[in-house]
Amino acid sequence: MRRVVITGAGTVNALAVGVPATMAAMAEGRCGIGPIDIADVDRLSIRIGAQVAGWDAGARFDRQKLTLYDRFTQFTLVAAAEAVAQSGLSFDGPLSQASGCIFGTAAGGMTTWDENYRAVYAEAKNRVHPFVVPKLMASAAASHVSMAWGLKGPVYTVSTACASSNHAMGLAFQTIRSGQAKVMLTGGAEAMLTFGGIKAWEGLRVMSPDGCRPFSADRNGMVMGEGAAVFVFEDYDHARARGADILAEVAGFGMTSDAGDIVAPSVDGAARAIAAALRDAGLSADDVGYVNAHGTGTAANDRVEAAALRQVLGDIPVPVSSTKAMHGHVIGGTGAIELLACLMALRDGVIAPNLGCSAPDPDCPLDIVSLAARRAKVGAVLSNAFAFGGLNAVLALRQA
């Protein structure tokens, strides 16, 4: 089996556009959550989120392209451009057919659905733009990235709710490891901060009206974010041969299903995914120097996740943080954005803080890196994603 490394990263999220500025924000513990600015916000009971503020799509894309780019596609393309530039790759010649992309998203072109439903239902218009379908399809971002860089190998989108981008990255890893591709762009995106998107989430009664405080005794729910992160996964030998700067090695991937409840998580399913990732990576529990938790800030997730981590990692105090208190829960794109915190831990020895956890919940007995970043030498990390529907996906990375 081939080894797989990361040679490029890019992002758009509420903290910043770009990886260096995002990592700087994570290291200083900045919170990207605030009042959201969307249509009809006065009819929502949840009015906060981690929104990408001041996003000027018109300045980034020409008008003809924009008629085809939903907000989640825009985020993906900008993140992909940064990742590809960092990798130094160009996909000319044979590499084009040996490269592809796999992205995760839960809802796809939600902004397009929302705007056009508003037009036909609320505003009684009888006509919508001719490109609504290709704009809203969940695979649109993958197709546009494929076209933009000439990626002619495996290209598709996976949708597993809040685990989407972890599943996507795990599959991209397996695609290279098995020799089906040399280079895969991967990650995920979500742009669900729309009136309809938030209204739907409000219904579940799991959103916090005032902030995201994962693992804290006073937490009261999740806060939604938006954005994208894209990584260049590359065959290790290919990267070495061209002298690429290797950011980290993708060491293993574990995925399981609870086969239990459509919303309630299970300790067993989460623990089996964590254990599977370690086993796949050939790592033992005491190799792990940091866990980026799924840590949604809901009562259900945090206790189950804490129990699963204890079950697999034992009583070894592994530093854990959920970075969702900074960039929000980016749903299908969240695992990709959280992988940036993993890269920062491995590369810079800086563990991003778990903001808002001023008084840890005694039922979550973990070494929470709360309030401020922590310096540590980290050789290997885990990144958890546990989705509605009981779909679990955990990535293991190690220093290259």
Next chain:
Amino acid sequence: MTLPDRVIAILAEQAVLDPSDLTPEARLSDLGLDSLGLVEAIFAIEEAFDISVPFNANEPDAGQFDLTSVASVIAAVEQLVAQKAA
């Protein structure tokens, strides 16, 4: 139907019980309502009475809306309906 009867009918439907099985003293936790059933019951109450019930599944005991028993839910709904009328 009176307000208490309507609330009881909603809770009974979610708990898959006959309304006559629900006494005012019955505790919601004993009715077999799971978290989704509870959220659905609250939604049905909001729709039936055109009110907004303050409820966060992360802190169900936060005290804004007393979900202890059938009687406490009826009282809380009566209060919200009265507030709406005021």
